[in-house]
Amino acid sequence: MQITSSQSGALNVATLEGRLDTATAAEAEATLISMLAAPGLVLDMAQVRYVSSAGLRVLLKLAKEARTKGAAYSLVGLQPAVREVFEVSGFDKIIPSYATLAEAVAA
Amino acid sequence: MDVDTLDHTALPTLLDALEAYAEAQELPMKAASRLVLLADELAANVVMHAQGASFFAVDVSRGPDAVTFTLTDDGPEYDPLGRGEANTNASLEERTLGGLGVHFIEKLASSAHWRREDGHNILTITLDAAAE
Numbered sequence: 001m002q003i004t005s006s007q008s009g010a011l012n013v014a015t016l017e018g019r020l021d022t023a024t025a026a027e028a029e030a031t032l033i034s035m036l037a038a039p040g041l042v043l044d045m046a047q048v049r050y051v052s053s054a055g056l057r058v059l060l061k062l063a064k065e066a067r068t069k070g071a072a073y074s075l076v077g078l079q080p081a082v083r084e085v086f087e088v089s090g091f092d093k094i095i096p097s098y099a100t101l102a103e104a105v106a107a
Numbered sequence: 108m109d110v111d112t113l114d115h116t117a118l119p120t121l122l123d124a125l126e127a128y129a130e131a132q133e134l135p136m137k138a139a140s141r142l143v144l145l146a147d148e149l150a151a152n153v154v155m156h157a158q159g160a161s162f163f164a165v166d167v168s169r170g171p172d173a174v175t176f177t178l179t180d181d182g183p184e185y186d187p188l189g190r191g192e193a194n195t196n197a198s199l200e201e202r203t204l205g206g207l208g209v210h211f212i213e214k215l216a217s218s219a220h221w222r223r224e225d226g227h228n229i230l231t232i233t234l235d236a237a238a239e
Contacts, residue, residue: 022151023119050122050140052147053207063199081140088214089207094199 001048003031008105010039011072017047020055029058036065040072042104051082056091063095074104109164113154121150121165132169137238141215142167142174145232148208149178149187157182157228169236173217178230185228186221188212
């Protein structure tokens with residue numbers, strides 16, 4: 001999984017590409033935790049075609065970490081199949097997500 | 108396919124094979140996604156928790172309306188369908204990830220069946236082949 005970083009205003013943006021699964025989760029977690037700082041981090045998920053529970057574990061950990069650091073944290077551009085995983089697992093209730101980066105930044 | 112080395116390459120190998128299968132079969136997006144997710148979750152349980160298991164095998168077949176996959180392993184007797192449900196209404200503080208694999212089966216599969224035979228766990232899952 002590839003992760004590239006950029007900025008949108010004051011927010012860090014992490015653009016992920018590929019699968020977020022058992023094989024890629026540990027490295028993704030380390031990279032994303034290092035990018036997570038106030039005022040916040042947005043994960044652009046538009047190029048992520050697959051998230052398994054190992055991937056959800058990373059996203060949950062980031063959410064808890066964000067709370068500890070007082071940083072905003074949200075996801076953008078979930079693909080429909082990935083959004084289904086979020087809804088079925090109930091993660092849509094605990095991690096904010098938006099259709100576009102503009103909406104995430106404005107939130 | 109048979110996976111005889113239950114190390115960190117086992118799951119990516121499985122996922123690659125299932126993605127290729129879904130593409131070759133031209134499965135619609137959600138059907139493909141559910142197939143890969145469920146097989147991944149259940150095979151991961153074998154790799155991580157099945158003490159002494161030496162392999163798992165995944166067989167996939169396709170009918171006009173359904174995709175069926177069977178996961179076979181030689182680990183200790185374990186019926187994943189007998190477990191309780193994940194708490195998906197918990198808040199961020201309370202939330203853990205236990206039980207998600209079974210939860211995904213309950214929400215995403217058309218049917219699920221487990222049996223024990225000749226020292227193997229055999230789990231058969233059927234999915235709607237038309238799910239978009």
